[in-house]
Amino acid sequence: MPKRRDEAEEEKPKALTTYTIKLDDSQMEKLRAVVAAKYWEEVEVPYARFAFKGPKVNVTAYTSGKVLVAGKETEDFVQNIIEAEVTGTPKLGYDEVHNPEWFEPHAGLDESGKGDLFGPVVAATVIAEKPAIDAWRAAGVRDSKSIEDSQILKLDEVIRNTPGVVVEVVYCGMAKYNELMLKPQANLNRLLAWQHARALEAALQKKWVGRGLLDQFSKEPLVQRELKKRGLERFNLEMRTKAESDPVVAAASVVARAEFVRQMRELAREFGEKLRFGAGADAKAQAAQIIERFGAKALGRFAKLHFRTSYEVVSAAGKLDELPLKMPKEKTEWKR
Numbered sequence: 001m002p003k004r005r006d007e008a009e010e011e012k013p014k015a016l017t018t019y020t021i022k023l024d025d026s027q028m029e030k031l032r033a034v035v036a037a038k039y040w041e042e043v044e045v046p047y048a049r050f051a052f053k054g055p056k057v058n059v060t061a062y063t064s065g066k067v068l069v070a071g072k073e074t075e076d077f078v079q080n081i082i083e084a085e086v087t088g089t090p091k092l093g094y095d096e097v098h099n100p101e102w103f104e105p106h107a108g109l110d111e112s113g114k115g116d117l118f119g120p121v122v123a124a125t126v127i128a129e130k131p132a133i134d135a136w137r138a139a140g141v142r143d144s145k146s147i148e149d150s151q152i153l154k155l156d157e158v159i160r161n162t163p164g165v166v167v168e169v170v171y172c173g174m175a176k177y178n179e180l181m182l183k184p185q186a187n188l189n190r191l192l193a194w195q196h197a198r199a200l201e202a203a204l205q206k207k208w209v210g211r212g213l214l215d216q217f218s219k220e221p222l223v224q225r226e227l228k229k230r231g232l233e234r235f236n237l238e239m240r241t242k243a244e245s246d247p248v249v250a251a252a253s254v255v256a257r258a259e260f261v262r263q264m265r266e267l268a269r270e271f272g273e274k275l276r277f278g279a280g281a282d283a284k285a286q287a288a289q290i291i292e293r294f295g296a297k298a299l300g301r302f303a304k305l306h307f308r309t310s311y312e313v314v315s316a317a318g319k320l321d322e323l324p325l326k327m328p329k330e331k332t333e334w335k336r
Contacts, residue, residue, distance in 0.1 A: 017070070017071075017072075018070040018074065019070075019075075019078050020066055020067065020069075021066070021078075022067075023061070023067055023086070027086050028065070031081070031086045032061070034085055038052075041054075045060050048062050054071070054073075057070065057071030057074055057077045058070050059077070075098070102246055102248070103129075103130040103133055103134075105128070105130075106127070106128075106209050106210075107126065107127045107209055107211070107248065108125070108127075108212065108250070108252040109124070109196050109200060109212060109214040109223075109237075110144075110214075110244065110249055110252040111124065111192060111195070111256050112253070112257040114188065115278065116260075117284070117287065117304060117310070118275045118276070118277075118283060118286075118287075118302050118303050119174075119263050119264045119267060119302075120172055120174060120260070120263055121171060121172075121177070121188070121191070122169055122170075122171040122259045122260045123196045123199050123256065124168070124170075125166075125167070125169075125199040125202075125252060126159065126165065126248055126251045126255055127166040127204075127206075127248075128162070128166075129164060131163075132162045132163075132164060133248065136159060136162070136247060136250075140155065141158070141247065142244070143250050144244075144254045144257035147254065155254050155258070156254055156259075160255070166203045168203040169255060169259050170199040171195065171259065171263070172191075172195075174301055177304065178300045178304065178305045178306070181304065181305070181306040182305060182326075188306075189218045192217060193218070193225070196214065196223045196226070197223055197226030197227050197229075197230060197232075200212065200223075200232075201227075201230050201232065210234075210236060211236040211238065212237050212238070213237075213238050213240070213249050214238070214239045215240075215242070215243040215244060216243065221239070267302050270301070270302075271286070275302070279307060284309050284312070287309065287310065288316070288317065290302055296314055296319035296322040296323040297323055299314065299323065305323075311325045311327060
């Protein structure tokens with residue numbers, strides 16, 4: 001009988017991982033005694049104070065005081081031996097062992113509203129250190145896409161009220177946004193890069209850190225170019241997809257989403273009912289209602305006019321003479 005998927009996964013060997021820590025002389029000797037008591041094979045390693053080879057993990061202690069642990073049982077060894085017996089500190093969690101960079105001082109950058117017909121695009125920067133990150137993880141701060149909007153504002157308040165944390169948001173009001181995006185050479189990614197750079201610069205003026213992580217929205221280094229213009233070349237900004245796994249980027253995603261939700265509520269009050277997120281059929285229907293209630297030119301107070309949906313709604317209402325939007329390019333049909 002073929003094995004179930006969960007059974008097969010359980011039988012997979014643990015991946016090889018590494019961990020480094022700095023110990024003083026007394027801690028070094030304590031570690032040596034603990035490992036020697038396990039009757040592991042002692043091996044010679046250049047420049048090492050001592051080294052032991054265990055069944056599923058190797059331990060190398062260098063004369064500099066650095067200890068390197070490597071193997072399939074690294075996490076267990078660090079938690080149960082180094083942290084519990086040698087240093088006497090609380091056991092580290094999985095993420096602290098495998099993602100130590102998450103808990104170092106750094107900036108997280110994310111945005112919200114880019115794909116929504118209504119409301120602005122909000123860029124947020126958050127700078128934090130380990131005590132704040134630990135508190136946020138306990139409070140449930142994570143990627144905003146997995147949090148209900150009713151909870152977003154509460155978590156945003158938690159983040160903003162955490163001691164030692166810097167929070168900055170940048171967005172354009174709808175009138176300014178549409179003025180910029182309706183220019184002939186306008187590009188949303190370049191505008192967003194400018195917003196990110198401005199928010200980051202403001203945050204760094206309050207608290208300097210050497211690096212940051214951005215949830216990647218473009219293959220080009222657009223934000224880095226903007227930072228260079230602002231004299232921030234020595235700041236190391238990394239970009240990658242799904243960066244919200246980093247807790248500080250997750251916090252930035254919550255802050256950006258919370259501000260977007262607040263802006264959407266303001267627009268909803270003017271419209272008279274809750275506005276739809278996204279750019280689907282419901283949002284399109286509401287755009288048509290805006291034109292009917294307030295006139296075609298009023299659409300720019302609520303919606304992103306460079307969206308294809310805006311052109312289609314204005315065109316269907318026969319109002320292109322009142323709001324002369326440019327016909328969007330034809331959609332590209334990709335062949336397999």
